[in-house]
Amino acid sequence: MDALPAVNEHRGGTPDLAAFMDQVRRDVPAHCILTGADQTRAYECDGLPLYRELPRLVFLPENEAQVVAVLKACRDHRVPVVPRGAGTGLSGGAMPHAEGAVVSLAKLNRILRLDPRRCTAVVGPGVRNLAISEAAAAYGLYYAPDPSSQIACSIGGNVAENAGGVHCLKYGQTVHNVLRVRVVTIDGEIVELGSEAPDAPGLNLLQAFIGSEGMLGLATEVTVRLIPRPRSARVVMASFPSVELAGEAVTRIIADGIIPAGLELMDRRAVNMVEPFVHADYDLDAEAILLCESDGTPEEVAEEIVRVEALMREVGATRLQVSASEEERLKFWAGRKNAFPAAGRISPDFYCMDGTIPRRHLGAVLGEIADMERQFGMRCSNVFHAGDGNLHPLILYDANRPGEVERAEAFGAAILELCIRMGGTITGEHGVGIEKINQMCAQFTREELDAFSAVKRAFDPHGLLNPLKVIPTLARCAEHGKMHVHRGEMPFPDLPRF
Amino acid sequence: MDATLSNFSEQVARARATGRPLVVRGGGTRLFYGSPLPPEDSFDWLDMSGYSGVVHYEPTELVLTARAGTPLAEIETLLASRGQMLAFEPPRFGPADTFGGCVATGLSGPRRMASGPLSDFVLGCRLLNADGKVLHFGGEVMKNVAGYDVSRLLAGSLGALGPLLEISIKVAPRPRCEATCMLDLDEQSALAACLDWRAKPIPVSATAWMTDPNGAGGRLSVRLSGNESAVRDGMSAIGGERLAEADAGAFWRNLRDQTHDAFRARPLWRVTLPAGAPPLAQGTLLDEWGGSLRWLDGATDAAALRARVRAMGGFACLYRRDGIPDEVPTFDPLAPALLEIHQRLKREFDPDAIFNRGRTYPEF
Structure with missing residues (x-):
């Protein structure tokens, strides 16, 4: 498979849009087609506005037959096409192609x-x-x-x-x-x-x-x-004097055979960022807050909560609070769910990262991120899906200050590469999109990237669907100066693993 | 590169040079599954059984990584020592079973109705590609969306895109409590009861309906798994007679390992259907997964059975074909556009078609 060129670069020059439009208009009504910049501007980026491109055309098909017609025309005229949902993506996956069309599926909403x-x-x-x-x-x-x-x-x-x-x-x-x-x-x-x-x-x-x-x-x-829907759900909110101890509490809970419905960790900076915004009565002196949700029958929940509380206390939780009502449960969650809007209130701009790490390295990773704050001269608060190792550092910056955008991006890239070194991944749930395409060169070998291209070709032989995303070209990896680094041996070979 | 891996690479290079295909095998216990093997003198074995060993087990992160040739029993014993298990309850066909064979065939057992299929648990893998190179996809973390999910694509692929060398899998805690109830019900009532429980928070982890040997309507066995109070509540909601613990253990093991009498029929059809499908009224031996999995006896008119099952939104696999000619396909035919994607994938990953040629579909 490595003999073939990567298909992810759309080839073949500027498509003939006039002929393309003639074909599309046969099947797609005018009110489903946006052309002028005043109409297409709203589609120039998704939830990651760092990456923008004005599309030539936007289609809003109202049924499957129109989707078929648009894609056939794109195939016939070699027009790149970028699909779009609600535009809330956080990795620039829906960033348009300069020579292509956006297909929004928003109208297929039944x-x-x-x-x-x-x-x-x-x-x-x-x-x-x-x-x-x-x-x-x-x-x-x-x-x-x-x-x-x-x-x-x-x-x-x-x-x-x-x-x-x-x-x-x-x-x-x-x-x-x-x-x-x-x-x-x-x-x-x-x-x-x-x-x-x-x-x-x-x-x-x-x-x-x-x-x-x-x-x-x-x-x-x-x-x-x-x-x-489970008949009942309650949350334990616990304060810990260090993130390591909060991580240890998670380890003990899972070792005890409990799979909590939710298990979320916030560091001190994140807690202090969200509390003025949501008034959830978070402990502002804790180094870390752990939210652990149990769901099931009321009796089942009560039993699990007792065990969770005991385990947290054993590890050294300094304050424990169990939600006494559904209203209080939602209040406890409000801070975690509103971490991003809260960041928007205290900082002109923020950049949300999405790495995943083996949880046992949490303390080391947060320590290194703290060092990076000094190195890049920017603040970063951390929320963590503790159960599955998915870390969301929020880098706070001000795009109006010269150089801060570039510095925030460099900070983010450094965090992602740290996740790879720790045996994790550059994205847990936000996707690679255009944002993390350079880090793909560090996480995967050329042969592995070729295998992704092979899957791509099997579905899309002409490379027209969302081109330039996810799979970096060889040239891009060479230019970015990244060679695949970690393969062949485990990172941190001296760490105990059993 | 490890000497065993170098040997594999050499075998792959030789196969490509000579055009003589390879059939991947672990312990050989699952070779019955899939399309019939080609004539014995037309291929070479790629034997993974020597590539064995648990590479990494992190109970508190719910992940285990092992080489393809690791005995399945070794993995399950190790997990049990830490109160954990493979949640999809894979069948064991004998001591020679390997982890790689388990993942490559993708077969799940009774608990699948609650846990999800084997592929849901695959987190990462290493694949030997047609150039003899080792490729790594996914990893050991629960959430990972970097690149396409090739690891899950390979789960249940029957080696069509190349041999799995190593797999990382999500493991689960054993339930704190289990109990089995038995109810005397005919098939239709049993299916209706299972459908009813599905929409309620009752922790059903396995069901099995069988005709009653005494000629009565039939018997539904239901296993509940969870913590003590949830199982107790579930039992009172379901009713019926409780089966003694030792008998229940043996019963579900026999179903998991397909050693129960119901699996002796030849040919044996494995039919999967959407929830709520009515009785097939046609040689049904055993219904599992709340009625979504049905084991059928005897039907030799494959085309008629397939047409019927397809009309109900399901699939019919000729699971044990003894006596049925090789021309009858093992799996339902794929729609033309879907088959084309499969063929392109095969050409991309295995351009000379040296890996498990025809083991899934004759076309690739």
Whole structure:
């Protein structure tokens, strides 16, 4: 496979847009096509405004037949196409291509079928994540993955990014909760990946498609699994004198055979950042706060909470508080869920990172990030999906000050490379997009990147779907000066591993 | 490179040079599964059983990494020593079972209805590619979206894209408590009951419905797993007669390992259906997974069975084909556009088609 060129660079010069538009207009009504800069400006970036590009065209198809027509025309005229959901992505995955079109699936926003007996919902890709749970609530069911942006983000975008949330450890990410995706390929063919019946024959293309960042096809229908809402849920909020001890508490909880519904850690800086914003009564003197949620039957929850509290106390928690009501549970969570808006209040700009590390290295990683704060002259607060090792450092900066954007990006890149060195990954749930494409050169060998290109070619032989994202070219890796560094031996060979 | 890996690479290079394909094997216990093997003198074995050993186990991070040839029993014993397990409860076909074979075939056991399939637990892997190079995808962390999810693509791939060398898998704590109830119900009532429990917070971790040997309507066995109070609440919601612990253990082990009498039928069909599908009324021996997995006896008219199952939204796999000619495909045919993607993937990963040619579909 390494003999072939990477397909991820769109080749072939500027497409003939006039002929392309003639073809598209046969099937797509004028009100679904945006052309002028005044109309397309809103599509120049997603939730990561550091990366912008004005698209030539934006399509807003209203049905699957129009999606097919647009993609066939793109294929026939070699027009690059960038799919877009709600535009809340955090890695620039929906940044347009300068010579291409954006296809927004926002209008495919109907819940097509909700089957409370089989516990499934079939929804259009433009349906908002939270809207699924809202529709299912009447039946005592919900859709488990809950990214913080769930009031706005769409299920199509969740599929593209394999979105997670704060309940992943127990209930999984998007990849664990989607049963079937109906996909339009760049050739305008419709394929069904997965099924409501278990173990669809053939290769596991469904799970390879989930998290493929709009580079393999466009989803026009998604079947999700709904689960019964637990009868009760309560949160323990604990203060610790160090992040290491909070991490140790997590280790003890999991060693005891408990899989909490949620397990979130905030460092002192994050706690002090959000408290004035949410008034959750957080302990401002704690070095770390751990939120641990139990759900199930009331009795089950009560038993688990007792065990969790005992384990936290043993490790050295200085203050423990258990939510006494649903209102209080939501208050405890409010700070964690509002970490990003709170950052926006105390700093003109912030940059959210998304590395994952083996949890046992948490103390070392936060220590190194603290050193980097001094090195880059910027503050960084940390929120951490402690159960699954997913770290979200928030770098605070001011884009109006010369050089700060570049410095924030360099700081972020240094954090990601630290995650790789620790045996982790550059992205846990936000995706690579355009943002982390240089770090892909550090995490993967050329042959591994070629294998990604091979998957890409199998779905999109012309390299037209979301080009230039995720898979860096050889030239890009050479220019970035990154050679793959960590393969062949374990990082930190002196660390005990059992 | 490790000497065993160098040997594998040499074998791959030789296969490509001579055009003589390879069939990957671990302990050989799962070779019955998939399309029939080519004639014995037409291929060479790529034997992974010597590439063995647990590389890393971190109980408190719920992850284990082991080489493909590691005996499955060794892994499960190690996990049990720390109160953990493989949540998808893979079948064991014998002491020669390997971890690689388990992941490459992708078969899950009774607990799949609660835990999700094997592929849900795959976190990372190393693949030997057609150039004899070792590629690493995913890793040992729960959340990882860097690049496409090639590790999960390889789970259950029957070696079609190349041999797995090493797999990292998410492990789970053993439930604190388990109990099995038995209810006398005919198939239709049993399926309706299972569907009813599905939408409720009852911790059902396995179900099995079978015809009653005494000729009555049938018997549904239900396993509940969780903490003590959740299991107790579940039992009172479900009712029926509780099976003694030792008998329950043996019963679910027999189903997991497919040593129960229901698995003796030949040919044996493995049919999967969406939740809530009605009885097939056609040689059903055993329903698992709340009715989403059905084991069928005897149906020799494969085309008729497949058409019927497809109309219900499911799939029919000719699981044990003894007596059925090789021309009858093992798996349901793929739609043309989907088959084309499969063929392109095969050409990209294995341009000379040396790995497990035809083991999934004759076309690749």
